[in-house]
Amino acid sequence: MDADARCFRVALVAGELLNAAEGRVDAMAVLQAEEWGAIQLPAAEYPDEVAGPLLEQVAEQVEEFARHGYTLAVVGGRPGLDEALARVGVAAPPAFDPDTADELVAFLKETCR
Amino acid sequence: MPGVAFVAHCLLNQNSKTHGGARCPGIYSPLVEELRDAGWRLEQMPCPELAFTGLHRFWAVKEQLDTSAYRRHCRRIAAAVAGAIEVHVRRGDDVIIVGIEGSPSMGVHITSSDPDRGGRPEWPDGAGELSPGSGIFMEEIVAELTERGIEAPRAMGISHQLPGHDPEAERAALRDLMEAS
Numbered sequence A: 001m002d003a004d005a006r007c008f009r010v011a012l013v014a015g016e017l018l019n020a021a022e023g024r025v026d027a028m029a030v031l032q033a034e035e036w037g038a039i040q041l042p043a044a045e046y047p048d049e050v051a052g053p054l055l056e057q058v059a060e061q062v063e064e065f066a067r068h069g070y071t072l073a074v075v076g077g078r079p080g081l082d083e084a085l086a087r088v089g090v091a092a093p094p095a096f097d098p099d100t101a102d103e104l105v106a107f108l109k110e111t112c113r
Numbered sequence B: 001m002p003g004v005a006f007v008a009h010c011l012l013n014q015n016s017k018t019h020g021g022a023r024c025p026g027i028y029s030p031l032v033e034e035l036r037d038a039g040w041r042l043e044q045m046p047c048p049e050l051a052f053t054g055l056h057r058f059w060a061v062k063e064q065l066d067t068s069a070y071r072r073h074c075r076r077i078a079a080a081v082a083g084a085i086e087v088h089v090r091r092g093d094d095v096i097i098v099g100i101e102g103s104p105s106m107g108v109h110i111t112s113s114d115p116d117r118g119g120r121p122e123w124p125d126g127a128g129e130l131s132p133g134s135g136i137f138m139e140e141i142v143a144e145l146t147e148r149g150i151e152a153p154r155a156m157g158i159s160h161q162l163p164g165h166d167p168e169a170e171r172a173a174l175r176d177l178m179e180a181s
Helices: A027-034 A048-067 A081-087 A101-112 B029-037 B048-053 B068-090 B136-147 B167-179
Strands: A009-014 A037-041 A071-075 B004-007 B041-044 B095-100 B110-112 B130-132 B154-158
Touching: A009 A027, A009 A048, A009 A101, A027 A037, A027 A101, A027 B029, A037 A048, A037 B041, A048 A071, A048 A081, A048 B048, A048 B068, A071 A101, B004 B029, B004 B068, B029 B041, B029 B167, B048 B068, B068 B095, B068 B136, B095 B136, B095 B167, B154 B167
Parallel strands: A009 A037, A009 A071, B004 B041, B004 B095, B095 B154
Antiparallel strands: B110 B130
């Protein structure tokens, strides 16, 4: 088996930032360059009955990363995320809603310190 | 017209792989770039194995995971994903699914199988486990969509963990999948 290349850093990212909506930061490009993995948060367009079960899954996965000491950050966020994380016993990670790619880079670097 | 690609979790987060399986630090860029360059929206599916058997799980074959409890877990995730797929299908978006060939959970056309595997994990790496068929989550998402009256989307699996992986052939297969509507 090959050497494992994982980065041990996971960003929870608003769907609108991962898919680079017009005028928003292209978080995918920044995360690739900065070598972070991503967990996508449900986009705001999804109604609560669709977003809720997806957020539940996000929380369960984040709990596993938190349990193993991975660095976590929230980019953009999503209503209901903090509550979903609390239900699995995970404190809300550092969060930031960037206006520019440079701001996002600085936030990610700061989170890793 | 570009559509919506529901992709395996690890395509955007290689940290979810079994130890030894992460091919890059975070985002598996070759196929992500292919989808983004074509204007497709990405929707990440949860990793069924990550929350069930954890980050320190062993590499497993389908028979080891195919319990009623794991099926229920996969169906719960499938219901969540199908809800999002349904939103897009109902409004006329083209939808595709990108899984992981060779995976006991996310395989689309190739899964892994060894009915005798168990006990202390000391089998040779890559020992003859690949077999035609879908993984457990893929079976459950198709079942969930069928119950909702939604035709299963076109699907393929990325092949980066298969012997003889050909990156260019993989990208070409993805382009064909996107254009097949």
